Amino acid sequence: FDIQAFLASKKKHSIVLPLTPSRYCVESNQRLLAAFDTMVEGISSECGFVPVTQSVVQEYTIPLLGDDCVLTFVPPAAPSLGDLDATTTTAGAPPMEFVLSLEGAQTTEEDFGWICQKFYESRATFDDDHGFQLLDLSSLREEVFQHVNSNNQPSHPGNLASDSKQSSHNNDNVMEQLFQTSLSSASNSKEVLQELQSKGFVQLHGGPKTSDQSNMNLSKYLLQKTGQGRKIRRDTVAFLDREQAKPCGLEGHCDLLMGMADYLNRHLDLSFIDSSTGYAPIAPATILAPLTTPSKIQAAEYGLGDFYVAHSDNSWYKDNKGEDSLTTRRNYRCYTAILYCNDDWEESDGGALRIYHDSQHYSRVSEAVTTDPTKYTDVIPTNGRLVIFDSKLVHSVEPVLTDRRRRALTVWILQPTDEPVLGEIVDVPL
Numbered sequence: 383f384d385i386q387a388f389l390a391s392k393k394k395h396s397i398v399l400p401l402t403p404s405r406y407c408v409e410s411n412q413r414l415l416a417a418f419d420t421m422v423e424g425i426s427s428e429c430g431f432v433p434v435t436q437s438v439v440q441e442y443t444i445p446l447l448g449d450d451c452v453l454t455f456v457p458p459a460a461p462s463l464g465d466l467d468a469t470t471t472t473a474g475a476p477p478m479e480f481v482l483s484l485e486g487a488q489t490t491e492e493d494f495g496w497i498c499q500k501f502y503e504s505r506a507t508f509d510d511d512h513g514f515q516l517l518d519l520s521s522l523r524e525e526v527f528q529h530v531n532s533n534n535q536p537s538h539p540g541n542l543a544s545d546s547k548q549s550s551h552n553n554d555n556v557m558e559q560l561f562q563t564s565l566s567s568a569s570n571s572k573e574v575l576q577e578l579q580s581k582g583f584v585q586l587h588g589g590p591k592t593s594d595q596s597n598m599n600l601s602k603y604l605l606q607k608t609g610q611g612r613k614i615r616r617d618t619v620a621f622l623d624r625e626q627a628k629p630c631g632l633e634g635h636c637d638l639l640m641g642m643a644d645y646l647n648r649h650l651d652l653s654f655i656d657s658s659t660g661y662a663p664i665a666p667a668t669i670l671a672p673l674t675t676p677s678k679i680q681a682a683e684y685g686l687g688d689f690y691v692a693h694s695d696n697s698w699y700k701d702n703k704g705e706d707s708l709t710t711r712r713n714y715r716c717y718t719a720i721l722y723c724n725d726d727w728e729e730s731d732g733g734a735l736r737i738y739h740d741s742q743h744y745s746r747v748s749e750a751v752t753t754d755p756t757k758y759t760d761v762i763p764t765n766g767r768l769v770i771f772d773s774k775l776v777h778s779v780e781p782v783l784t785d786r787r788r789r790a791l792t793v794w795i796l797q798p799t800d801e802p803v804l805g806e807i808v809d810v811p812l
């Protein structure tokens with residue numbers, strides 16, 4: 383198999399990944415293929431990989447990305463069997479490589495980043511029980527990073543808020559007004575930020591509302607998307623940048639959410655934190671670790687009976703044996719900001735966002751729910767309401783009890799640091 387010719391024939395995204403077994407094994411390829419199958423199998427319920435071919439070059443479609451999008455996996459060329467036995471060491475042996483490639487008219491760099499991320503996340507399945515480590519994980523991560531960040535992508539996940547195209551659309555007044563004309567208990571923007579920092583979440587009530595027309599257009603757009611896991615969440619989601627939000631008339635909403643990182647960078651200040659609440663506040667952004675703006679917002683729609691079970695948008699990482707590593711978070715998400723779009727939504731309509739207080743430290747999200755099942759705040763998702771919360775906090779979307787749709791626009795504000803995270807490469811769907 384000619385890898386160079388294969389790569390040349392690919393118009394879209396491909397990456398050649400190094401493979402460094404601790405020892406060569408004649409079965410390396412079968413193992414790698416099996417591991418890839420496991421990965422595909424393991425996440426098929428989540429994002430719906432469908433095998434297209436069953437040959438050496440394996441192809442899958444991913445309904446979430448559209449039918450014309452094909453993921454190809456090319457296993458490495460097998461070392462010639464005559465040269466190697468099952469325990470030959472790698473010293474002096476030629477490097478092995480395999481190829482992941484994504485093709486399809488609509489596929490973007492971010493879709494590919496997502497695939498790479500999935501692949502990276504599943505890395506533990508590549509280690510078998512017999513001492514063969516098929517992948518050198520640090521170089522895999524580096525390769526994936528390099529690839530995803532090439533083509534003039536920023537070198538860090540997320541865009542610096544001040545560089546972002548969106549920030550010019552936003553002026554401080556809009557944000558300042560939003561933060562002032564709120565709100566639960568606070569009466570000025572300083573108090574709002576104080577509340578955010580000492581409780582980990584805050585609700586604002588003066589955000590822009592969506593029109594019926596916008597909501598209908600959004601529904602139409604979302605109708606084309608499928609492939610959500612039905613057990614964990616039942617909503618339909620899509621990711622939109624400013625241009626994609628425009629046809630729905632949602633560019634202003636997009637601007638507001640995208641401008642949030644910039645605003646928080648300049649206004650969060652640990653010095654006025656009240657730490658008596660038990661919540662361990664997030665350190666404010668620094669020059670070295672500013673909050674950043676992702677390239678897209680998420681639009682999600684829930685129908686009658688839809689829900690999202692309790693989860694954290696940035697939980698502690700568990701390895702494949704289910705063991706916790708309380709040193710590593712899954713990603714760089716720092717704050718989740720959600721703008722709701724639903725006129726006249728009442729408590730009795732269900733669909734509340736339930737935020738569990740002080741729940742950022744639990745290694746298992748279920749503990750937050752069972753330990754103190756009464757310590758939560760329900761946010762009613764009414765049109766124009768904005769909620770900002772620490773992405774580590776456990777939260778759920780309670781089942782929707784009305785046949786009206788529940789719509790929400792979300793941005794995950796990132797804080798890329800040098801701390802190890804599991805490997806969310808860019809801010810794309812999890």
Ligand SMILES: O=C(O)CCC(=O)C(=O)O
Pocket residue numbers: 682690695720734735763777778779790792
């Ligand atoms: O729509 C909401 O209120 C929350 C959705 C959520 O938790 C998520 O998308 O991660």
Ligand SMILES: [Fe+2]
Pocket residue numbers: 693694695777
């Ligand atoms: Fe969430």
